[in-house]
Amino acid sequence: MRHTIAVLVENEFGVLSRVVGLFSGRGFNIDSLTVAPTNDESLSRITLVTRGDEQIIEQITKQLNKLIDVIKVIDFEPENAIEREMVLVKVSAEDESRAEVLRIADIFRAKVIDVTPKSYTLEATGAPAKVAAMVELLRPLGLKELVSTGPVVIGRGARGWKG
Amino acid sequence: MKLNGARILLECLKREGVDTIFGYPGGTVINLYDELFSFKEIKHILPRHEQAGVHAADGYARATGKVGVAIATSGPGATNTITAIATAYMDSIPMVIITGQVPTALIGNDAFQEADIIGITRPCTKHNFLVKDVKDLALIMKKAFYIARTGRPGPVLVDLPKDVQIAQTEFAYPESVEIRGYKPTVEGHPKQIEKAVDVMLQTKKAVIYVGGGVILGNAADELTKLAHQLGIPVTMTLNGLGSFPEDDDLSLGMLGMHGHYCANMAVSNCDLLIAVAARFDDRVTGKIAAFAPHAKIIHIDVDPTSIKKNVRVDLPIVGDVREVLIRMLKTVDKHKAEVETLKQNLAPWIEQINEWKSKHPVTYKQTGSTIKPQYVIQRLRALSAPDAILATDVGQHQMWVAQFFQFTRPRTLLSSGGLGTMGFGLPAAMGAQAAFPERQVLAVCGDGGFQMNMQELATLVQNRLNVKIVILNNNFLGMVRQWQELFFDKRYSSTCMELPIDFIKLAEAFGAVGLQASKVDEVDAVIKKAFEIEGPVLMEFKVAREEKVLPMVPAGASLTEMVLT
Numbered sequence: 052m053r054h055t056i057a058v059l060v061e062n063e064f065g066v067l068s069r070v071v072g073l074f075s076g077r078g079f080n081i082d083s084l085t086v087a088p089t090n091d092e093s094l095s096r097i098t099l100v101t102r103g104d105e106q107i108i109e110q111i112t113k114q115l116n117k118l119i120d121v122i123k124v125i126d127f128e129p130e131n132a133i134e135r136e137m138v139l140v141k142v143s144a145e146d147e148s149r150a151e152v153l154r155i156a157d158i159f160r161a162k163v164i165d166v167t168p169k170s171y172t173l174e175a176t177g178a179p180a181k182v183a184a185m186v187e188l189l190r191p192l193g194l195k196e197l198v199s200t201g202p203v204v205i206g207r208g209a210r211g212w213k214g
Numbered sequence: 215m216k217l218n219g220a221r222i223l224l225e226c227l228k229r230e231g232v233d234t235i236f237g238y239p240g241g242t243v244i245n246l247y248d249e250l251f252s253f254k255e256i257k258h259i260l261p262r263h264e265q266a267g268v269h270a271a272d273g274y275a276r277a278t279g280k281v282g283v284a285i286a287t288s289g290p291g292a293t294n295t296i297t298a299i300a301t302a303y304m305d306s307i308p309m310v311i312i313t314g315q316v317p318t319a320l321i322g323n324d325a326f327q328e329a330d331i332i333g334i335t336r337p338c339t340k341h342n343f344l345v346k347d348v349k350d351l352a353l354i355m356k357k358a359f360y361i362a363r364t365g366r367p368g369p370v371l372v373d374l375p376k377d378v379q380i381a382q383t384e385f386a387y388p389e390s391v392e393i394r395g396y397k398p399t400v401e402g403h404p405k406q407i408e409k410a411v412d413v414m415l416q417t418k419k420a421v422i423y424v425g426g427g428v429i430l431g432n433a434a435d436e437l438t439k440l441a442h443q444l445g446i447p448v449t450m451t452l453n454g455l456g457s458f459p460e461d462d463d464l465s466l467g468m469l470g471m472h473g474h475y476c477a478n479m480a481v482s483n484c485d486l487l488i489a490v491a492a493r494f495d496d497r498v499t500g501k502i503a504a505f506a507p508h509a510k511i512i513h514i515d516v517d518p519t520s521i522k523k524n525v526r527v528d529l530p531i532v533g534d535v536r537e538v539l540i541r542m543l544k545t546v547d548k549h550k551a552e553v554e555t556l557k558q559n560l561a562p563w564i565e566q567i568n569e570w571k572s573k574h575p576v577t578y579k580q581t582g583s584t585i586k587p588q589y590v591i592q593r594l595r596a597l598s599a600p601d602a603i604l605a606t607d608v609g610q611h612q613m614w615v616a617q618f619f620q621f622t623r624p625r626t627l628l629s630s631g632g633l634g635t636m637g638f639g640l641p642a643a644m645g646a647q648a649a650f651p652e653r654q655v656l657a658v659c660g661d662g663g664f665q666m667n668m669q670e671l672a673t674l675v676q677n678r679l680n681v682k683i684v685i686l687n688n689n690f691l692g693m694v695r696q697w698q699e700l701f702f703d704k705r706y707s708s709t710c711m712e713l714p715i716d717f718i719k720l721a722e723a724f725g726a727v728g729l730q731a732s733k734v735d736e737v738d739a740v741i742k743k744a745f746e747i748e749g750p751v752l753m754e755f756k757v758a759r760e761e762k763v764l765p766m767v768p769a770g771a772s773l774t775e776m777v778l779t
């Protein structure tokens with residue numbers, strides 16, 4: 052099962068490597084990871100996506116909580132959270148495919164951020180599933196390069212770190 | 215008044231009640247050692263290798279319950295400590311290790327004797343700190359000790375660059391400390407405890423399974439009381455030995471790979487397993503799927519990650535083991551009548567256990583004049599003081615100690631259980647002897663492991679640490695040889711030590727006394743003589759070379775599949 056976990060940590064050097072080391076040292080998987088300071092500058096927030104059965108996820112959250120520099124761990128249930136990620140995609144765009152790329156970009160409300168005679172680069176944000184759907188449509192047109200932030204997540208309403 | 219970082223560090227140690235430290239000097243701690251030169255409140259012991267220094271601090275901590283402290287210089291000094299830090303981490307021993315580091319301006323430059331010790335020790339410490347500013351030093355030390363000794367204890371490393379030792383600042387030691395990401399649960403959930411007692415009162419076939427955490431958490435008395443009040447038998451892990459007296463009728467001794475038949479049978483057949491500050495190590499459980507297959511499991515532990523890590527648990531209780539047991543005892547007290555019924559209900563189970571006990575006790579045959587290693591352990595128990603502290607190395611001798619020494623008091627067995635570190639025994643004994651100069655301290659080693667830290671004979675002699683060293687010399691890496699005998703067709707690949715060492719001359723070369731016994735009727739005389747001599751003594755017992763540790767649960771087999779002969 053895929054889980055999106057938010058980890059609130061001390062904004063100090065070495066903390067990220069403790070978190071990452073925990074995963075590599077125990078053979079847990081990280082699908083994606085983003086990190087940046089929060090509105091409280093003494094804190095950073097890591098969002099990571101991992102997978103595993105219930106027991107593995109329980110161990111992961113407990114092990115994260117055990118780290119001295121970790122202040123809170125939230126394993127979000129999809130229905131109580133909003134997830135967003137951003138991708139930058141460079142697609143071949145020549146002749147007839149140029150219009151098709153723009154049509155797809157339009158449907159997904161992506162922005163064209165770079166144009167050359169041979170390619171378009173698009174910027175898209177949204178729920179991971181939506182972004183993935185756009186990428187799949189672009190793939191057959193000649194997807195050259197894809198960069199993704201990985202999702203960030205926030206709780207709905209009163210859910211999450213501060214309601 | 216302003217103090218330099220080196221002096222501040224020592225003042226912090228003093229305020230934490232540290233009286234003895236083990237350390238080895240070098241370029242990046244030379245300022246610290248200069249301060250130490252005139253700082254008389256702390257006794258410093260110089261080992262002959264940093265690994266041994268940290269093992270000694272570990273032995274000190276295991277024997278006293280206080281935080282052990284060790285110092286090493288940067289680079290090679292620091293990397294020499296790794297095995298010992300990992301040893302302490304696996305067994306949850308409270309320690310603070312201070313390493314020198316190159317000056318802050320040079321960090322990351324591959325400077326002379328630079329090693330990223332923070333990076334290297336991240337997975338084998340409970341936490342670690344790099345001190346970048348002398349103003350942070352006092353608070354970091356306060357945190358280091360607090361983290362090391364609270365919750366599930368463990369080693370904490372403080373990396374102290376040379377310039378921070380020299381820089382000056384006002385010193386004030388914080389009275390208290392708050393770490394927002396670190397709040398160990400102390401009190402167990404009252405409802406869970408009540409539920410647990412309810413379950414206990416219903417059982418017909420229960421076993422208490424005790425880990426090293428009961429000793430670390432100073433809960434041996436409470437545990438013993440609980441077992442007695444309920445009349446439930448107790449089995450212990452290697453590091454749990456000493457938490458419940460082995461000469462008690464309710465004791466089943468150690469369980470697991472080389473555990474007692476009765477203990478493994480009891481766990482495999484019980485209807486309730488009460489796990490107290492134990493972590494279900496694979497050497498204890500054997501094949502997980504067949505571990506305590508009929509039992510409800512109650513698990514008390516201060517570390518939530520220990521619970522349900524590898525075994526299903528029906529009733530978890532997170533909290534300080536002593537606090538939880540005290541509360542349990544109070545709850546049990548309210549159920550006098552039920553306890554009486556419980557004892558009656560348990561009677562057939564106790565009878566069954568006694569049958570297992572007498573059917574296959576741990577045993578050996580002392581025939582002929584060749585000394586059986588088990589015999590030496592039994593004679594050591596008989597001839598040593600009841601409060602003697604015994605440190606072991608790792609191997610067959612360690613298991614024979616566990617099977618035959620009959621521990622009755624907490625903190626009298628010091629053994630590397632989790633990491634299984636050869637070379638641990640001698641320096642750990644050294645640390646315990648430094649803490650308790652008046653008590654008998656034994657180091658029981660194999661011939662192999664002894665050679666991994668034998669340089670510490672010098673430290674013993676220099677500091678008049680009267681450790682009595684026992685070498686069970688089979689001239690083999692015996693434990694590995696046993697596996698080769700049983701599972702590899704006796705192909706003794708690199709386990710025969712070949713070279714016979716003259717251990718007596720070795721001891722004498724260091725200025726210690728060496729004694730030797732090669733026949734069974736010499737054993738008592740050697741032990742008695744060693745105990746009479748003031749000062750460190752090395753006793754070498756030439757023992758039956760191919761004796762096996764039995765029973766044995768082969769790796770991956772279930773606890774009931776014991777090889778008995």
Ligand SMILES: Cc1ncc(C[n+]2csc(CCOP(=O)(O)OP(=O)(O)O)c2C)c(N)n1
Pocket residue numbers: 607608609610611612634635636637659660661662663664686688690691692693694
């Ligand atoms: C540092 C280290 N290296 C290797 C091992 C693997 N090992 C476990 S027991 C053992 C043999 C120990 O031999 P000895 O010290 O003579 O004790 P004996 O088993 O003969 O009693 C070995 C090599 C270990 N536990 N620790």
Ligand SMILES: [Mg+2]
Pocket residue numbers: 660661662686687688689690691692
């Ligand atoms: Mg040997």
